[in-house]
Amino acid sequence: MIPATFDYFRPETLDEAAALLAQHGEDAKLLAGGHSLLPSMKLRLAQPRVVIDLGRIPGLNSIRESSGKIVVGAMTTHREIELSSLLAEKCPLLPEVATQIGDVQVRNRGTIGGSLAHADPAADWPAAILALEAEMVVFNRGGERRIAAEEFFVDLFQTAIQPDEILVGIRFPVTSRAVAYSKSAQKASGFAIAGAAVVVHARNRAVRIGITGVSARPYRASATEKGLKGKPLTQEAISAAAVSAADGIDPLNDIHASNEYRRHLALVNTLRALELAASRC
Amino acid sequence: MLLVHFLRDTCVLTGTHVGCETTLCGACTVLMEGKAVKSCTVLAVQADGSEITTIEGVAHNGDLHPLQQSFWECHALQCGYCTPGMILTGIDLLRNNPKPTREEIAHGLEGNLCRCTGYSHIIDAIESAAQKISKERQRA
Numbered sequence: 001m002i003p004a005t006f007d008y009f010r011p012e013t014l015d016e017a018a019a020l021l022a023q024h025g026e027d028a029k030l031l032a033g034g035h036s037l038l039p040s041m042k043l044r045l046a047q048p049r050v051v052i053d054l055g056r057i058p059g060l061n062s063i064r065e066s067s068g069k070i071v072v073g074a075m076t077t078h079r080e081i082e083l084s085s086l087l088a089e090k091c092p093l094l095p096e097v098a099t100q101i102g103d104v105q106v107r108n109r110g111t112i113g114g115s116l117a118h119a120d121p122a123a124d125w126p127a128a129i130l131a132l133e134a135e136m137v138v139f140n141r142g143g144e145r146r147i148a149a150e151e152f153f154v155d156l157f158q159t160a161i162q163p164d165e166i167l168v169g170i171r172f173p174v175t176s177r178a179v180a181y182s183k184s185a186q187k188a189s190g191f192a193i194a195g196a197a198v199v200v201h202a203r204n205r206a207v208r209i210g211i212t213g214v215s216a217r218p219y220r221a222s223a224t225e226k227g228l229k230g231k232p233l234t235q236e237a238i239s240a241a242a243v244s245a246a247d248g249i250d251p252l253n254d255i256h257a258s259n260e261y262r263r264h265l266a267l268v269n270t271l272r273a274l275e276l277a278a279s280r281c
Numbered sequence: 282m283l284l285v286h287f288l289r290d291t292c293v294l295t296g297t298h299v300g301c302e303t304t305l306c307g308a309c310t311v312l313m314e315g316k317a318v319k320s321c322t323v324l325a326v327q328a329d330g331s332e333i334t335t336i337e338g339v340a341h342n343g344d345l346h347p348l349q350q351s352f353w354e355c356h357a358l359q360c361g362y363c364t365p366g367m368i369l370t371g372i373d374l375l376r377n378n379p380k381p382t383r384e385e386i387a388h389g390l391e392g393n394l395c396r397c398t399g400y401s402h403i404i405d406a407i408e409s410a411a412q413k414i415s416k417e418r419q420r421a
Contacts, residue, residue: 001302001321002283008326031327038322039304042283055327079316083377103392104373105307108316109323188305190391 003041010053014166017052018141022164024050030166031055032075032114035106060113060168063087070172071137074113082107091172093179093197097128100183102190113167116152119159120191121252126153126218127181127197130210134172138165146171149210156216175199180276182269183213186256193257194265196221196245198273202281205230207274214266215249221270223247233278238271245270285309287325288335296336296365300394307393310366311335317373319392336365339372347413348372348406357406359397367393371407380411 011017021028029048031037032055040046054060060075063084070091072081081087082098101107101115101124115123116136128134129149136147138161147160154160161167183195192213199208207228209221227241251262288294288311300308302321309320312334339346348368351357358364367390374381374389381389386404395403 008324010326031324034324034327035304035322038283038324042302042321053324053327103307104370104389105310105317105319105392106304108313108373109318 001042003038004044004047006041006048007050008053009050010056012056012058014057014139014168015141017054017057017166018139018164020050020052021166022141024052025163028052030117032117033077033109033111034114035102035110036114036118036120054166065090065174068174070174072112072170072172074116074167074169075111076113078102078107078110078112078115079104081112090174091132092177093128093132093175093181093199094172096179097124097181097197100124100181100185100190106190112170116170117159117161117167119153119157121156121216121218122186122191122193122213124181124183124192124195124212127183127192127195127210127212129170130218130220131179131197131199131208132172132175132210133208134170136161136167137169137171138162139168140165144168150220153217176202176281178202178277178281180273180280182272182276184265184269194262194269196266196269196273198270198277200233200277200281205232207233207277209245209270209273211245211266211270214246214251214262216252219249221245221247221266224270224274228274233274233281235275238274238278242267242271242274282325283321284311284323284325284328284333285320287328288320288333291325294335294337298362298365300362300366305392305394306363307366307370308363310369310393312369312373315373315376317370317392334369334372336368339368346372347417348375348410351406351410351413352403355402355406355409357399357402359399363393363395363397367395367403371410374407375411375414379415381407383408 028050031053060073062073178200183192197210212218223244246263246266251259253259298308300306304322
């Protein structure tokens with residue numbers, strides 16, 4: 001339970017961090033809140049030779065509204081998101097997800113950016129990122145670029161962030177209260193065996209559904225979304241559409257849940273999240 | 282070096298316990314800038330310049346903190362291994378929510394395990410401490 005030895009750097013600007021990343025390449029890992037990286041290092045699943053701590057770079061920890069979008073800095077903790085009054089009013093899915101992550105100590109240290117960059121298939125945020133059609137903002141030495149939610153998650157523990165890039169923030173739309181997150185958590189760790197996030201766009205009668213925990217890559221439940229397009233969210237319509245929530249998906253199979261059970265939980269949580277979001281319309 | 286080892290081995294403050302070392306049990310909980318954190322999952326160097334409160338720093342001038350007093354009165358400990366972590370998490374909980382319901386206390390303690398399974402007395406103690414603290418505030 002002791003990490004292997006490593007060199008530690010604590011840059012004070014993004015340029016400095018990017019230069020260190022370029023210098024050390026694959027030997028280096030970025031440290032955000034440390035609640036994915038440090039447990040992996042203690043178990044020696046990860047043994048980076050260089051750790052670059054982003055904790056003292058100003059400006060990465062903020063929640064603000066900017067030209068109609070909500071921008072959350074990558075170093076914002078889950079707890080800060082949970083308690084944010086701006087988010088409770090403008091993007092209430094985020095506090096609803098945050099409050100279901102781990103436990104309060106984990107939420108006090110773990111960050112949204114760290115979690116997204118780690119891309120654990122059982123993490124909670126990916127469901128919300130997909131349902132909200134968020135954009136990830138990454139910094140590189142040439143400037144910044146944005147990555148759409150659907151392109152961001154590539155595979156197990158793999159994102160579209162390039163080796164020389166640093167995730168600096170996430171851009172979210174302002175939404176109504178008609179959103180919900182429902183998950184079945186693994187009892188000891190609190191990670192999602194299956195989690196479904198729903199955003200209802202009442203004006204054009206459309207829903208967006210993001211599902212995490214079920215497969216190697218979080219996904220949009222597009223068949224369910226299509227099934228509900230243009231329809232009022234009645235109990236019958238929701239029940240009929242939720243059964244397609246894992247169509248075309250190859251669920252994970254591990255000690256916590258078999259693939260059949262995960263598929264079942266994807267449908268159950270999609271149904272619950274749709275019902276809850278519909279009740280908030 | 283992890284913060285928990287720095288506190289125990291370098292500062293010789295052994296009130297912070299090492300339990301699971303896997304970010305689950307909460308025995309190593311301390312306050313970092315007033316917020317409950319698991320010190321087995323923080324590098325000591327990340328805490329450089331931060332104010333850390335361990336169980337040793339909770340009582341003032343020999344007077345027990347209201348949570349310590351309530352844990353004693355409500356029999357909220359048997360072996361005591363989880364107690365420092367429970368009390369520090371309780372302090373963070375009451376700071377954010379001075380009048381929690383029993384359900385809110387249980388949700389707030391999700392990251393702290395008691396293997397003597399004394400949870401109801403622990404919840405009693407936090408409820409009772411909340412009342413003590415609010416009375417103290419009214420008096421002040």
